[in-house]
Amino acid sequence: MKISSKVLMATLAVSLLPAMACAQGQEKPPVKVIHMTAQRYKFTPNVITAIQGQRVRIIITALDRKHGFKLAAYHINQVLLKGDPATIEFTAAKAGTFTFRCSVFCGMGHLRMKGKLIVKPAKKP
Numbered sequence: 001m002k003i004s005s006k007v008l009m010a011t012l013a014v015s016l017l018p019a020m021a022c023a024q025g026q027e028k029p030p031v032k033v034i035h036m037t038a039q040r041y042k043f044t045p046n047v048i049t050a051i052q053g054q055r056v057r058i059i060i061t062a063l064d065r066k067h068g069f070k071l072a073a074y075h076i077n078q079v080l081l082k083g084d085p086a087t088i089e090f091t092a093a094k095a096g097t098f099t100f101r102c103s104v105f106c107g108m109g110h111l112r113m114k115g116k117l118i119v120k121p122a123k124k125p
């Protein structure tokens, strides 16, 4: 009987752990995760949105060659190596529409390889 109650306690503790981790996670603001690809001469998706103050994580994979992801308004410039996902994380603190573009010359269409980050103003209480 003693052994089986110990096993039961251990089982309960293990099953409660994920619930506790989840409750702790709720205190942090949620992160918006965006998966993106880069290839001549576009980012997919090329329009991304966030709410002001939101934490944004963009995971970008260059599919065909080396590219870059430059979001000047947020002082981000990341080289993207072919087939190697790069993670960019920032807080969308400024509302507005901001252009991001390729920052590694990749061919004739390089200058038009760009997209938009739209940060909607946070609602006032």
Ligand SMILES: [Cu+2]
Residues within 6 Å of the ligand: 067, 068, 102, 103, 104, 105, 106, 107, 110, 111, 113
């Ligand atoms: Cu380029």
